[in-house]
Amino acid sequence: MTSSQDKSNESQLLSGALKPTLFVGLVSIAISSAVQGFAGLYGALLAQLIVLIYFIVHIFVSKISVNLDPISTMALALFSYFAKLFFLGLFLWALAKFTPRESIDRASFGVSAVALTAAWLGGEIRSYLKLKTHLPLPPAANR
Numbered sequence: 614m615t616s617s618q619d620k621s622n623e624s625q626l627l628s629g630a631l632k633p634t635l636f637v638g639l640v641s642i643a644i645s646s647a648v649q650g651f652a653g654l655y656g657a658l659l660a661q662l663i664v665l666i667y668f669i670v671h672i673f674v675s676k677i678s679v680n681l682d683p684i685s686t687m688a689l690a691l692f693s694y695f696a697k698l699f700f701l702g703l704f705l706w707a708l709a710k711f712t713p714r715e716s717i718d719r720a721s722f723g724v725s726a727v728a729l730t731a732a733w734l735g736g737e738i739r740s741y742l743k744l745k746t747h748l749p750l751p752p753a754a755n756r
Contacts, residue, residue: 622744623676629740630668630733637732638725645721652714656721663704664729667697668737 620628638661645653674693678686708717 621676623672625744626675626737626740627669627672629743630672630736633732633736634664634668634729637728641721641725641728645718645725649718649721652716652718653721655716656718657725659708659717660722660725660729663701664726664733667701668733670697 638657642654642657642661645657647653649656670693674689678689681689708722
């Protein structure tokens with residue numbers, strides 16, 4: 614068994630964010646299924662998939678940019694952000710255009726996606742606050 618000291622920052626953030634997200638996902642799937650039937654189930658499942666992909670890509674970009682210079686890191690982060698935004702828009706357009714409302718409940722999808730996003734961000738923030746990050750301090754100026 615590895616201790617939290619042996620794990621990378623990204624794996625600790627991923628672990629801390631996944632737990633509340635999966636719990637909220639199960640609750641939203643259960644509630645959506647009870648209220649909207651199979652359409653609610655599919656909407657909540659789809660929201661879970663989209664939110665997990667979106668944030669796991671964020672953690673992956675963080676992991677691969679750990680040794681890059683700041684300008685490259687910013688470029689990679691911006692590219693990642695705009696690519697995720699573009700593909701999310703493309704996905705939502707395809708969902709609206711090619712799936713009937715009776716098969717995937719839009720309200721279940723939207724409410725679940727917002728709840729899952731809040732759970733992920735809350736878990737990630739909580740994990741980040743537990744990290745023991747050491748930031749290099751600038752050298753003291755000689756006066």
